[in-house]
Amino acid sequence: MEFKLPKRQTTGSVVCFSCQKLVSIDQEKCPFCGQPHPGLWGYARPIRRLGADFGFIKIVSVGCIILYAITLLFDLPGVRSQGVMRLLAPSSYSLAIFGSTGSIPLFEWGRWWTVIGSGWLHGDLWHLCFNLVWLSFLSPMVAGGYGAGRLVSIYTVTTVTSSLVTSFVAQYWPSLPASFSGASFSVGASGGVFGLLGALVIYGQRSGRQQVLQQALILSIVSFVLSAFLGRVDNWGHLGGFIGGYLIGLMPGFNPNQPQRLYHLGIAVGALGVTLICVILSPIHGLLF
Numbered sequence: 001m002e003f004k005l006p007k008r009q010t011t012g013s014v015v016c017f018s019c020q021k022l023v024s025i026d027q028e029k030c031p032f033c034g035q036p037h038p039g040l041w042g043y044a045r046p047i048r049r050l051g052a053d054f055g056f057i058k059i060v061s062v063g064c065i066i067l068y069a070i071t072l073l074f075d076l077p078g079v080r081s082q083g084v085m086r087l088l089a090p091s092s093y094s095l096a097i098f099g100s101t102g103s104i105p106l107f108e109w110g111r112w113w114t115v116i117g118s119g120w121l122h123g124d125l126w127h128l129c130f131n132l133v134w135l136s137f138l139s140p141m142v143a144g145g146y147g148a149g150r151l152v153s154i155y156t157v158t159t160v161t162s163s164l165v166t167s168f169v170a171q172y173w174p175s176l177p178a179s180f181s182g183a184s185f186s187v188g189a190s191g192g193v194f195g196l197l198g199a200l201v202i203y204g205q206r207s208g209r210q211q212v213l214q215q216a217l218i219l220s221i222v223s224f225v226l227s228a229f230l231g232r233v234d235n236w237g238h239l240g241g242f243i244g245g246y247l248i249g250l251m252p253g254f255n256p257n258q259p260q261r262l263y264h265l266g267i268a269v270g271a272l273g274v275t276l277i278c279v280i281l282s283p284i285h286g287l288l289f
């Protein structure tokens with residue numbers, strides 16, 4: 001298969017990535033919203049073709065599937081299944097090497113970077129499918145409201161808040177009954193998924209779009225109730241992600257009434273880079289030390 005770089009657009013018009021109005025491709029600054037390089041140096045059109053999320057769902061899906069396959073293959077004899085509800089679970093050893101987070105990796109092993117990387121690992125096949133389906137459903141909504149750049153930041157930061165909340169609860173509040181306890185080990189994209197839900201709720205409030213607000217509230221309640229009944233679910237992680245998403249939506253740079261800017265895209269690329277480093281660091285550190 002041949003990989004071709006998208007062709008740079010040099011003539012004609014393009015939709016400004018910030019305010020979505022039609023501008024000439026050679027314009028240095030958008031005459032409507034003032035955004036410099038509204039055509040993204042001639043690449044706005046090929047980037048837009050990736051979808052409203054600029055390809056984010058694809059990146060997360062491919063990343064999570066590859067890591068899931070690696071964590072299975074790394075310790076094949078350790079792969080477990082329990083009935084239909086828990087299919088093809090990678091071994092805890094494999095997940096620990098590749099970067100599960102939680103009170104033990106954070107406070108005992110000092111693997112602080114797992115607060116990001118663990119969001120890309122999954123505990124079994126349903127866990128993976130469930131999170132990717134939710135993510136594919138919620139990402140276009142968040143991208144539509146905040147823009148693709150802010151979507152990536154929200155997802156990355158709420159993965160961190162989710163990991164931190166569950167790890168701190170497990171470490172400093174160990175007397176909680178099992179079903180309400182924090183996690184000594186935790187993996188999965190659901191912290192980020194709940195982060196997107198929290199961001200959608202505050203988006204509905206701040207933009208005054210009652211329909212989005214209602215939808216986001218219903219989806220959040222359904223998600224919390226469903227996951228609470230599923231058992232073996234990291235409820236503190238979900239809550240940490242949700243609150244993180246809600247609080248991010250209160251920050252000035254995340255005002256949904258203002259379009260996304262070039263710096264949002266820059267931060268998103270940086271966040272993906274940091275994520276990649278954190279994901280790679282885990283097996284290197286895990287195997288060497």
Ligand SMILES: [Zn+2]
Nearest residue numbers: 016019030033
């Ligand atoms: Zn514009």
